[in-house]
Amino acid sequence: MRFSCVPLVQFSLAGFAAANFFHRNLAYHSPFATHPQLAHDTAKINENGIQRRQDIDSAAFRDGHYTTFYGGDFSNTPFIWGGGVNFTHAVASGDPFDTSVLLWTRAVPLSSSSGALPNVDVPVCVAYQVGTNPDLTGRIISYGERFTSYDVDWTVKVEATGLKGGYKILLSSRMVQSTLRAHNTTADIFIHLGDYIYESLGNGAHIGRQTLGRELATIKDYRQRLNQYRTDQSLVYAHMHAPWITVWDDHEVSDNPWKAGTADSNDTAVGCAFSASGACFTDRKLAAVRAYHEWMPIRQVDPQDKLRIWRNFQIGKLLDLTMLDTRQYDRDITDMYYNTEYVNTIAAFANRSLMGAAQEKWFFDTVSESKNRGAVWRVVGQQIVFTQLNELGAFDLDAWDGYRANRKRVLDHISQNRISNTVILSGDSHANWVSDLAYPNDTTTYDPISGKGAIGVEFAGTAVTSGSSFGSGITPTAANVISNQLIDLNPDLQWSEGSYRGFFTLSIDPNHLNATYYGMNNITFANLDGFATAQFVVKAGQNKLSRPVAGGSVLAGVLQAQVNVNSTDDNH
Incomplete structure (x- = not known):
């Protein structure tokens, strides 16, 4: 895919409504597409910025749309930027569907050779092409032109359509001269x-x-x-x-x-x-x-619901990736440091909601539909640690531990509807946690040694560079002391690691889900000096971490009880 700037001499406005070229830039749509005060009126932007200058005598034209320059005289302003453009942040893609993907770039007008800044009211036209290979020498499958302006910080978002499953997405733009050498891990998404x-x-x-x-x-x-x-x-x-x-x-x-x-x-x-x-x-x-x-x-999920980013991706029959918003959407009051004691008294109230009623119903319907359509895996991406974590006598009330009834409703829905192969992904905590999903501390139905009674798995990851919740800059040895204590207090928790900064990868096929955690040896400068700290396997249909957990050995952190190493993956 390539974005490029279209100079004025190569682009004609004759024969079409120029407003479409604003409107087709999805950056103008989200997240306020239908809000009467907060939406971008692309027709009005076009009227003030382009067509009125094109169609009428502009000698006395005064532009009232651009509020920063209200009342300014734009009689000599060109209707489209004809100078150079800087693609300041290369290109990006996101939210892939089976036949389309969102493409993104940012095209900022360049200053003149004298150093004078361009008129920021002038829109920029950007053309894009999507081909079957990175250098665009093959078949072009999607192309078009879009306008951008300072109204959306010069950003451009388009939906490239006509794709076929299996295309590998490689992006390029004319401003990119070179790329970093290949990293030691790769990802499709x-x-x-x-x-x-x-x-x-x-x-x-x-x-x-x-x-x-x-x-x-x-x-x-x-x-x-x-x-x-x-x-x-x-x-x-x-x-x-x-x-x-x-x-x-x-x-x-x-x-x-x-x-x-x-x-x-x-x-x-x-x-x-x-x-x-x-x-x-x-x-x-x-x-x-x-x-x-x-x-x-x-993507803008629902123009009538500007705060909604919870959405679902069906990846063939292999999996549904369901992304939740447990932070911003419709969350009841949380721990804001000065009200911790109060939130602790209401944490178990039945009517407390982390997601809001609309999102919660949608989530339950989505995972049920995923089972009904025959998808093998259900991977749930969300922000905060789901499993109960007794942190030496305290609980993080800003995580699911502050919304215990909401968590129970999720566990009930998965368990009672026999929704198999559910894997929850979590962030936020700046530490690594891997757990069997089970009803908290209910060791009468869940065995932490064999995993019997679990109904799924949670993988929670640390930060890339931000400090650990165990203590910023904490050493592996000191972090393991804390992890040992946490493992003792939390039977569901199967691995705890709180020193290394890093990330984790998932490899998924119809029979296995593999999670590999990576830790960086040094985060004081950009480098590739990392190693795999631990690897975990979930077998389809077992709804637990395969035993021995992590193969019985990790290079960082602490495993639950550090026992059962010689047992085979159980059928008991």
């Missing part, structure tokens, strides 16, 4: 479970990751932070070489959110003054959501 950015200034300066700006509150703030993160070379490489399927966690907006606020912002007078911007929670959240949809290759 990247799944990101949230915290793609952090809203705070962070503490990454000591490893060369000083963030720009301030704590995020306005659309400018969120755009700037996404812009900065997306300049990371390894992230560019990953986005170019495989489609991403993402959900947000909390920090894409702010720490520990619920449906009416976050840990440091709400719509009270105090909350509105949390930063120099004076932004209230509602404005802050809408700004964050808009910027996320501009910068991420993610």
Whole structure:
């Protein structure tokens, strides 16, 4: 696939409605496509920015659409940018279906040779082509043109259609001169479970990751932070070489959110003054959501439901990948540090919801339909640790432990409807956890040694570079002391590791699901010095981790009881 800039001399507006070329850029659609105040009116953008200049005498034209320049005289403004364009962040893809995929780029007008900035009201036209091979010498299967403008931070999102299952997605653009050497792991799809950015200034300066700006509150703030993160070379490489399927966690907006606020912002007078911007929670959240949809290759699921990103991907009969939103959508009040004791008193209330009633019903219907259609695996991507974790006498009330009845409803639905081969993926915690899914601490029906009584598996991963929840910079030896204590307290927990930063991969076929965890030896600079810390197998139909867990041996962390090493994968 290639994006390119179309100069004015190669592009004619005659014979079509130019508004379509704004409208067909999906960045203008999401996430507020039908909201009367927050939507982008592409017809109005076209009227003010292009056709009125094309069709009428513009000598006295004053543009009222571009609020930053309200009342400005644009009589000499060209109707389309004819200068150079910088594809500032290469290209990306996401949300693949069997016959289509979303493509993304960003096309920013270049300054003139004198250094003067271009008029930001001028739209840029971008052309794209999708071919059967990376250099586009084969058959072209999808192509088109789209407009972008500063209204959507110069981003472009299109849906490439006409694809066939099995195409490997390799992206290129004219601004890309070289790529990093091949990494030691490959993937057909990247799944990101949230915290793609952090809203705070962070503490990454000591490893060369000083963030720009301030704590995020306005659309400018969120755009700037996404812009900065997306300049990371390894992230560019990953986005170019495989489609991403993402959900947000909390920090894409702010720490520990619920449906009416976050840990440091709400719509009270105090909350509105949390930063120099004076932004209230509602404005802050809408700004964050808009910027996320501009910068991420993610589909707009439902234009009537602007906060909905929960969605499902059917990958043949092999699996359903179901992505949930357990953070931003319709979550009841969470632990915001000052109210921990209160949330602890209501954590088990039956009416507490982590997902909201609409999402919860959709989730149950989706996994049931997955079983009914004959899919082998059900992989659920969501943000926070699902399994109960007694953390030395305390529980993370911002995870599923703060919404225990909601968790029980999920376990009940899976168990009572005999929905087999369910694997939950979790992020957020900055540590590695692998568990059999079972009713918490119910060792009368679940045997942690054999796995009998389990109804699924959870794989939870750590952060790429952010510090461990066991303690930032904690050594493997010190982390294992804590892991040993956690293993003793939590019979469902089969592996705990809290020192190494990294990621994990899944390899899935009709008979096995394999999870391999990777740890990086050094995160102070970009490098490939990592190793496989542990490997786990789930056999289709067994609904538990195969025994001996991780083959009885790991290179980091602690296995449950460190026993049963010599047993075979049981049939008992």
